[in-house]
Amino acid sequence: MRFLTPILLVVLLGGILMSVSGRGDWRTASRESAGIAPDPAITSEAVLHVYGADAWGWRGWFAIHTWIATKRKNEDFYTLYDVVGWRGYSGRPVMGIHRDIPDRHWYGARPRLLKAHRGEGAESLIDAIDAAARLYPWKKSYRAFPGPNSNTFIAWIAQQVPELELELPFSAIGSGYVDRAGQ
Secondary structure, eight states: OTTHHHHHHHHHHHHHHHHOOTTOOTTTSOOOBOSOSOOTTTOOSOEEEEEEEEOSGGGGGTOEEEEEEEEOTTOSSOEEEEEOGGGGGGTOOSEEEEEOOTTBOBTTBOOEEEEEEESHHHHHHHHHHHHHHHTOTTTTOOOSSSSSSHHHHHHHHHHHOGGGOOOOOTTOTTTTHHHHHTO
């Protein structure tokens, strides 16, 4: 009986952690704009934002998901650069470059702005980010821990484009994978 109690405790705790999410079902969680990004229809200057939001479910207690949103001068849309693991389930690359809402809630989690650049300087950074993203070495690989994951992708871009001056927070689990993989 003494041996069974710790096992039962671990199983129960694991079940609770796996099932708990303060944001409900991922299929119905908010994916609306948080209203952080300037409206591209009325903003002519270039905009570059790096966002982070709590990861889905219990992982959000300690980890974030990151992505980059860009809008070139006079464009009326944003281009997102991100890595999403479940794209790989259908055989697609996990890395994506696509038009979307820049500051969309990450399945119920409100994003926060980690870095912002606007105007002339942002335009050249957008070119550098696009080039770096296209050279990302793990376009089809995803592993939540230790990486490569969404934070590995953003850390890769930050390493390739130091002018971005981006330092990811400690909660960007997987961002250190870039340094470990290079050794």
